[in-house]
Amino acid sequence: MPKVYNWQLGREMDYRFEGGAAKRQFAAVFNINRCIACQTCSMACKSTWTFSPGQELMWWNNVETKPYGGYPNHWDVNILELQEKANPGGQVWDPAKKDPKTAPYGTFDGKTIFETADGVNTMATGYIPPEADWKAPNIHEDTSTAIPAGGASLPEHAGWFFYLQRICNHCTYPACLAACPRNAIYKREEDGIVLIDQNRCRGYRKCVEACPYKKSMYRPSTRTSEKCIACYPRVEASDPLTEGLPMETRCMTACVGKIRLQGLVQVDANGEWIEDRKNPLYYLVHVAKIALPLYPQFGTQPNVYYIPPRWVPRPYLRQMFGPGVDDAIAAYTNPTRETLAVLQLFRASQRIVFGYRIEQGPKTGELNVGGQTREIFNDTIIGLDSNGGEIVRVTVDEPTAERPGQLNSL
Amino acid sequence: MLLELVKRRRIAVGVVAVLALAGVLQFTNTNPAVSQTLYLTAYESGKDPGLNPSNGAWKDAVAVRVPLTAQLGSYAAGGGTVQTVSAKALHYNDTLYVRVEWKDATQDDASTRVEDFSDAVALEFPAKTASTVPSVCMGQADAGVNIWHWRADSDAGLKDPVEIYTGASVDGYPSTDTLFYTARAAGNPYANPDLGAVQTLVSQAFGQLTTSTVQDVQGKGAWANDAWAVVFARPYTSEGPDHAGFGAGARTDIAFAVWDGSQDERNGMKSASQFITLSIAGAKVPGGGGFNSTAVILGAAMLIGFTALGIGLGVYGYREGKR
Numbered sequence: 001m002p003k004v005y006n007w008q009l010g011r012e013m014d015y016r017f018e019g020g021a022a023k024r025q026f027a028a029v030f031n032i033n034r035c036i037a038c039q040t041c042s043m044a045c046k047s048t049w050t051f052s053p054g055q056e057l058m059w060w061n062n063v064e065t066k067p068y069g070g071y072p073n074h075w076d077v078n079i080l081e082l083q084e085k086a087n088p089g090g091q092v093w094d095p096a097k098k099d100p101k102t103a104p105y106g107t108f109d110g111k112t113i114f115e116t117a118d119g120v121n122t123m124a125t126g127y128i129p130p131e132a133d134w135k136a137p138n139i140h141e142d143t144s145t146a147i148p149a150g151g152a153s154l155p156e157h158a159g160w161f162f163y164l165q166r167i168c169n170h171c172t173y174p175a176c177l178a179a180c181p182r183n184a185i186y187k188r189e190e191d192g193i194v195l196i197d198q199n200r201c202r203g204y205r206k207c208v209e210a211c212p213y214k215k216s217m218y219r220p221s222t223r224t225s226e227k228c229i230a231c232y233p234r235v236e237a238s239d240p241l242t243e244g245l246p247m248e249t250r251c252m253t254a255c256v257g258k259i260r261l262q263g264l265v266q267v268d269a270n271g272e273w274i275e276d277r278k279n280p281l282y283y284l285v286h287v288a289k290i291a292l293p294l295y296p297q298f299g300t301q302p303n304v305y306y307i308p309p310r311w312v313p314r315p316y317l318r319q320m321f322g323p324g325v326d327d328a329i330a331a332y333t334n335p336t337r338e339t340l341a342v343l344q345l346f347r348a349s350q351r352i353v354f355g356y357r358i359e360q361g362p363k364t365g366e367l368n369v370g371g372q373t374r375e376i377f378n379d380t381i382i383g384l385d386s387n388g389g390e391i392v393r394v395t396v397d398e399p400t401a402e403r404p405g406q407l408n409s410l
Numbered sequence: 411m412l413l414e415l416v417k418r419r420r421i422a423v424g425v426v427a428v429l430a431l432a433g434v435l436q437f438t439n440t441n442p443a444v445s446q447t448l449y450l451t452a453y454e455s456g457k458d459p460g461l462n463p464s465n466g467a468w469k470d471a472v473a474v475r476v477p478l479t480a481q482l483g484s485y486a487a488g489g490g491t492v493q494t495v496s497a498k499a500l501h502y503n504d505t506l507y508v509r510v511e512w513k514d515a516t517q518d519d520a521s522t523r524v525e526d527f528s529d530a531v532a533l534e535f536p537a538k539t540a541s542t543v544p545s546v547c548m549g550q551a552d553a554g555v556n557i558w559h560w561r562a563d564s565d566a567g568l569k570d571p572v573e574i575y576t577g578a579s580v581d582g583y584p585s586t587d588t589l590f591y592t593a594r595a596a597g598n599p600y601a602n603p604d605l606g607a608v609q610t611l612v613s614q615a616f617g618q619l620t621t622s623t624v625q626d627v628q629g630k631g632a633w634a635n636d637a638w639a640v641v642f643a644r645p646y647t648s649e650g651p652d653h654a655g656f657g658a659g660a661r662t663d664i665a666f667a668v669w670d671g672s673q674d675e676r677n678g679m680k681s682a683s684q685f686i687t688l689s690i691a692g693a694k695v696p697g698g699g700g701f702n703s704t705a706v707i708l709g710a711a712m713l714i715g716f717t718a719l720g721i722g723l724g725v726y727g728y729r730e731g732k733r
């Protein structure tokens with residue numbers, strides 16, 4: 001198998017095809033800390049793309065309660081177990097083998113799903129979750145690990161759960177694509193969006209088997225597999241609604257908790273992000289490093305990044321997001337002025353923000369977080385489109401208005 | 411009953427012999443794709459065999475047992491759960507009929523659940539334009555192949571899940587136009603509910619299998635007593651440019667592949683044969699059944715040859731030992 005570079009793992013790895021990935025890559029940051037599990041995102045996707053016969057069990061976007069929930073049930077535990085069986089005791093990171101650009105989280109010394117496969121019978125280690133596993137998408141909702149008598153306090157809650165928002169990761173090295181014996185899956189050069197050609201697909205479900213995130217799904221009414229299409233008519237601005245300007249996807253723009261920010265980043269032939277300091281995604285992932293990939297050890301180089309939940313035991317989070325967790329939580333807990341400003345861009349506009357500019361504002365507050373004093377400045381961040389034109393401007397202090405007393409008696 | 415047994419034994423002897431011959435051809439570097447190995451002869455049927463695999467017309471046709479092996483060469487490799495198929499051929503009214511039977515304890519004729527894969531069988535022929543015997547692995551540039559692919563789920567018909575799970579409650583579907591069956595709207599033949607049981611495909615290289623623009627093969631399968639029997643039928647002449655060509659007195663090649671759905675077999679994960687010779691004989695089916703005389707004669711010759719060789723070597727060894 002050819003070798004490709006996976007910067008999330010800090011090393012080369014085996015993949016069925018040569019690199020030569022996309023020029024621009026669809027990417028998103030999800031702030032787990034803010035999600036309220038309202039499922040508006042899930043419904044936005046379903047009511048747009050998956051409301052027809054045969055799609056009943058399909059949730060291209062789903063939000064599951066961790067650690068017990070999963071759609072399909074136990075998908076991540078199952079993959080982790082298969083990988084552990086294939087490489088017992090070897091699925092470990094070396095956080096010390098680090099490089100700010102090529103290995104920001106250290107080096108993964110274990111095996112990816114491509115490396116535990118034989119390349120003849122399978123291209124990636126995986127399994128097909130049976131139908132029953134797709135039938136309870138929100139199972140174990142809000143189920144905590146414990147209800148501690150003394151309540152909960154940071155840094156780690158004694159009883160905990162959190163919501164995990166999931167869509168297809170439009171991976172740089174998609175397992176679904178590698179597994180398709182008909183080459184019916186392709187990754188678009190212009191935005192890295194991974195699509196299944198509905199004419200070529202023959203329903204072999206090798207993609208369903210191989211995708212570690214279980215985001216390729218089988219549709220019995222057409223005997224083909226379907227998956228999240230990253231709302232490409234919006235992203236490529238061909239949807240009349242966009243008026244020619246790239247627009248974020250349905251699940252992003254519908255987000256009530258304002259936890260999501262999606263865009264397009266520039267990548268090189270290795271799938272590494274080209275420095276673009278004022279792209280909010282580049283900033284969050286590569287400068288502030290507060291957003292991390294989901295199960296990077298699977299090896300697909302997923303492109304949805306998560307700000308990990310602050311209250312969850314770290315070993316669990318490290319297994320899920322890699323060794324970058326501690327730094328990410330520290331940086332999120334005590335954000336810099338710039339980070340605080342960039343976080344305001346989440347759901348400020350439906351348009352894709354390609355860059356930003358910050359206008360400094362006055363100090364408006366001071367608070368104490370974990371023994372540290374933090375000053376708050378009411379900076380203004382201006383979101384820019386791909387031509388540098390202004391899309392939106394937001395301030396760190398959310399404007400508030402007090403309702404006049406007499407109206408309260410109405 | 412006794413007669414059946416005798417017949418079966420004759421066939422078995424013939425098969426062993428031709429397998430030995432196949433081995434020798436391989437050993438002596440004779441191109442095995444030029445298939446002098448096994449013979450399937452289509453005699454003229456006295457009556458229309460139709461598509462029903464249990465039609466009496468098949469009673470007297472001679473069965474050839476064709477060995478299958480797993481596909482191990484290239485991704486997605488695997489399969490090999492079915493070891494042999496039993497093939498018969500007839501012709502009637504300028505139409506070729508092929509009947510394939512194989513053991514399969516499970517009838518997998520649905521692909522409703524994500525874990526359900528359909529049983530299937532395929533026949534492969536050289537395209538009529540082929541200038542040489544093509545590679546059995548999906549053909550080559552100067553010699554394409556024509557594949558007839560029967561799927562149990564296609565034979566059973568494509569349904570929406572709500573038609574299958576009759577107890578399911580659904581609030582409603584905003585639209586059920588073809589447009590919303592994406593693959594169907596994209597022209598994917600397997601997503602079309604009007605798809606016949608057999609798809610005709612053409613290929614000129616590994617990984618280039620495509621559905622033919624001309625669909626002129628009919629087929630029907632029946633599962634009983636832990637076995638599938640499937641009948642294929644196609645008129646001798648076909649409009650499809652890369653299709654197989656047949657005619658009275660003609661000889662061509664035929665290969666077989668079988669998928670067992672309950673073993674998750676699909677695509678390259680299959681049990682497949684090499685090409686064997688298919689000849690279309692002008693004569694009527696020899697009455698009262700029969701056996702593959704060519705194979706048995708060849709086999710007998712081989713056996714005599716081997717025996718002679720064995721005796722010769724034995725004598726030689728004895729003499730050597732005496733020195």
Ligand code: SF4
Nearest residue numbers: 035038039041255257
């Ligand atoms: S819409 Fe936003 S807040 Fe609501 S469940 Fe989805 S990601 Fe969470």
Ligand code: SF4
Nearest residue numbers: 168169171175176211
């Ligand atoms: S998440 Fe799964 S379906 Fe999506 S691109 Fe990656 S491997 Fe493919």
Ligand code: SF4
Nearest residue numbers: 045228230231249251
């Ligand atoms: S990006 Fe679009 S298609 Fe994908 S999950 Fe979100 S709404 Fe659905």
